[in-house]
Amino acid sequence: MAEKKTFGKVATSEGLHEISETGAFVRQENHFVTPFGDGEGELPVEAGRYRLIWTPLCPWATRQVIAFKLLGLEDVISVGKVAPVRTENGWEFSLDEGGVDPVLGIRYLPEIYAATDPEYTGRATVPTIVDVKTKKVVNNDYHHLTNYWEVQWKKFHKEGAPDLYPEDLREDIDKLNTIIFHEVNNGVYKAGFAESQEEYEKNYHLVFNRLDWLEERLSKNRFLFGDRLTDADIRLYVTLARFDVAYYFEFRLNKKRIQDYDNLWNYAKELYSIPAFREATDFDSIKRGYLTGNHATNPYQILPLGPETDVWNEPNNRSEKFGELKI
Secondary structure (H helix, E strand, O other): OOOOOOOOOOEOOOOOOOEOOOOOEOOOOOOOEOOEOOOOOOEOOOOOOEEEEEOOOOHHHHHHHHHHHHHOOOOOOEEEEOOOOOEOOEOEOOOOHHHOOOOOOOOEHHHHHHHHOOOOOOEOOOOEEEEOOOOEEEEOOOOOHHHHHHOOOHHHOOOOOOOOOOHHHHHHHHHHHHHHHHHHHOHHHHHHOOOOHHHHHHHHHHHHHHHHHHHHHOOOOOEOEEOEOOHHHHHHHHHHHHHHHHHHHHOOOOOOOHHHOHHHHHHHHHHHHOHHHHHOOOHHHHHHHHHOOOOOOOOOOOOOOOOOOHHHHOOOOHHHHHOOOOO
16 A cells, blocks of 8 residues: 655545535535636646646546547647546556656646645645646636636637537526536535435435436437537536446435436437547446545445446437437
8 A cells, every 4th residue: 555645735535524514515616716818817828838637537527528529629738647546645647657647747646736835725636737837736627627628728629629618608508507517516426425314315306306307408409508519518418427337326316327317318328429528438437436436435445347338339319309410
């Protein structure tokens, strides 16, 4: 077992207990929130300057990679990956040769947080954006990162990239994204990490009531906003992809599987059929992270064989309902 390390005041996997007096899970706020742009004090939009750190376990990080692939930013911003099981020293670059990120030269993500801000006391989180010139963390604001890729980084988009955050829909997308975050994306965590029966039940119902609402919405629309694939679809997808293999079991969200919803399930499968979504979805990492690692009560680290994930490759009925898929 690796020696337990300290990184200044940065919390590692055991250093922060995000639970209120009522037993509610209260997620920590993002600390590095400077926006990208050309204004004073903003992060300059420059090819080759930044590195995205992610893990396929994390929904917030996965949506950055989906956006990169859809927009063609993978050659503009480099990508580093930490292992899906967070160690007692924090997220680890154990997948890289020598267990060190080849660009940043660090083994554990908290190292660069401590070097960036010695007074920072939160967790080192993914996604993290690092300025490779200064070797400092510049942004971990997953709430807004995909919007920056979609708007501020538009000059670097590949030819034919979809407009994931169209101006005429931005206000509506923002409103729906807020709902999806609080009632689905983070709702599953609020149920799964609750430390009282009352908080668990409240958020259990919150999640399934919103899934029922989304099931109805998707009975009339191919995507959340008609035939237009948007940022909101990326945000919903990452939770749907983790639901049946992890949240249903580990977070006790066992009323229904996503497979039990006709429209949500076929919608999710159609998104998975798009290379950007499929290539960013690693079910093995999701299962390892949630069921044997960070969030699991599994002392013998037994990795469940099921549920089968080949079902994601089965045909969906969205083309039959809405016509040929065009992205």
